[in-house]
Amino acid sequence: MLRLHHVPLCPFCRKIRIVLREKGLTAELVEVQPWDKPDDLLRLNPACEVPVLVDGAHTVCDSQAIADHLEEAYPEIDLLGRDRAQRNETRRLVAWFDSKFDREVTELLWREKLVKRWAKRGFPRSEVVREGSQNIRFHLTYIDYLYQQRKWLAGDSMTLADIAAAAHLSVLDYLGDVPWETAPGARDWYAKMKSRPSLRPILMDRLIGLKPPVHYDDPDF
Amino acid sequence: MLRLHHVPLCPFCRKIRIVLREKGLTAELVEVQPWDKPDDLLRLNPACEVPVLVDGAHTVCDSQAIADHLEEAYPEIDLLGRDRAQRNETRRLVAWFDSKFDREVTELLWREKLVKRWAKRGFPRSEVVREGSQNIRFHLTYIDYLYQQRKWLAGDSMTLADIAAAAHLSVLDYLGDVPWETAPGARDWYAKMKSRPSLRPILMDRLIGLKPPVHYDDPDF
Numbered sequence: 001m002l003r004l005h006h007v008p009l010c011p012f013c014r015k016i017r018i019v020l021r022e023k024g025l026t027a028e029l030v031e032v033q034p035w036d037k038p039d040d041l042l043r044l045n046p047a048c049e050v051p052v053l054v055d056g057a058h059t060v061c062d063s064q065a066i067a068d069h070l071e072e073a074y075p076e077i078d079l080l081g082r083d084r085a086q087r088n089e090t091r092r093l094v095a096w097f098d099s100k101f102d103r104e105v106t107e108l109l110w111r112e113k114l115v116k117r118w119a120k121r122g123f124p125r126s127e128v129v130r131e132g133s134q135n136i137r138f139h140l141t142y143i144d145y146l147y148q149q150r151k152w153l154a155g156d157s158m159t160l161a162d163i164a165a166a167a168h169l170s171v172l173d174y175l176g177d178v179p180w181e182t183a184p185g186a187r188d189w190y191a192k193m194k195s196r197p198s199l200r201p202i203l204m205d206r207l208i209g210l211k212p213p214v215h216y217d218d219p220d221f
Numbered sequence: 222m223l224r225l226h227h228v229p230l231c232p233f234c235r236k237i238r239i240v241l242r243e244k245g246l247t248a249e250l251v252e253v254q255p256w257d258k259p260d261d262l263l264r265l266n267p268a269c270e271v272p273v274l275v276d277g278a279h280t281v282c283d284s285q286a287i288a289d290h291l292e293e294a295y296p297e298i299d300l301l302g303r304d305r306a307q308r309n310e311t312r313r314l315v316a317w318f319d320s321k322f323d324r325e326v327t328e329l330l331w332r333e334k335l336v337k338r339w340a341k342r343g344f345p346r347s348e349v350v351r352e353g354s355q356n357i358r359f360h361l362t363y364i365d366y367l368y369q370q371r372k373w374l375a376g377d378s379m380t381l382a383d384i385a386a387a388a389h390l391s392v393l394d395y396l397g398d399v400p401w402e403t404a405p406g407a408r409d410w411y412a413k414m415k416s417r418p419s420l421r422p423i424l425m426d427r428l429i430g431l432k433p434p435v436h437y438d439d440p441d442f
Binding site: 047068 | 267283285
């Protein structure tokens, strides 16, 4: 029995929800509000962060630790790649999205616009949002560049790199913050991701009082 | 033949240097200045970040991708833990230090004081440094708490969690930014780490014009 404690519009939680579906696993989803420091979450993870996966006797904290745990515990469907070069390339790009892209884009847009709103801690700072909006253009160009040379971001099969990237972009796309028109290759890649069944549930999430753009859950956008 | 492209006072590079030594591996060290965007580094890693490990035909970017590669390619000395619970706990704490601690402490002190100086991009902002100095106290208390219950941070053997933590703290300690007197257990743990041969080379690094405190390389501090 798997149970995932998550925030629906958190990129790191979405990464794990997509991984679970791609591996053919189902998990009970428990929605939490980490910014309120709830006791239940603190007991599971002293960092009071999501995602947290409870897998039988194991409690696993941090999205990459969870992804590694799922690779080891459920290896039938492999999301890293079989040979060493492929695994290194997958991991390089997962780190690119979860560290560099996160620091230069997601933190500046998602944290300013959504996390502050949830935590009721002030308003988005326009200079920070502006910086994030500029940075995302460079990163879309990089996705474009990768996709011109490969069938998927890390090579010829769909890997955790595509999942991590789609998790970040899906949250930013909900906010209308992805200038898809500037990077047609990146848009084609994301359309292919959106048509996977593993993405359907996350594209159904809606926030009260904040609608996504009309193209948000449309694979042909 | 292993070659590590690194910055001597970067916590993520130090993590890999310690891992290499703990595994009994030697690597040629190539010092780079990522902030100058050198062509050699850009060719190896389009993110132009360190550390980058070249291992024969493999180029591996990102410290956690490198640590994972070294675990897989040189498994004789294991730094994650043999059973699943131990591996999850190690990975949880590695993520704690490389994400949470990094975001709340290292970025606010090391990036403000050192990276800005290296990149010649402005001066440390006092309010940011103050926030980092406050945050480190909470995190030292957590190390204290872990070490009261265990021989090492993630359990009864030394793991990548200890290495990641020591890598961050060694850089902050160089800057005189670790209030050891507030957390005697954390100090005892760090003294034990400092006495390991794997830490000796990194404690010998010196920056021109910036001396560390006298206790910096003394295991009995």
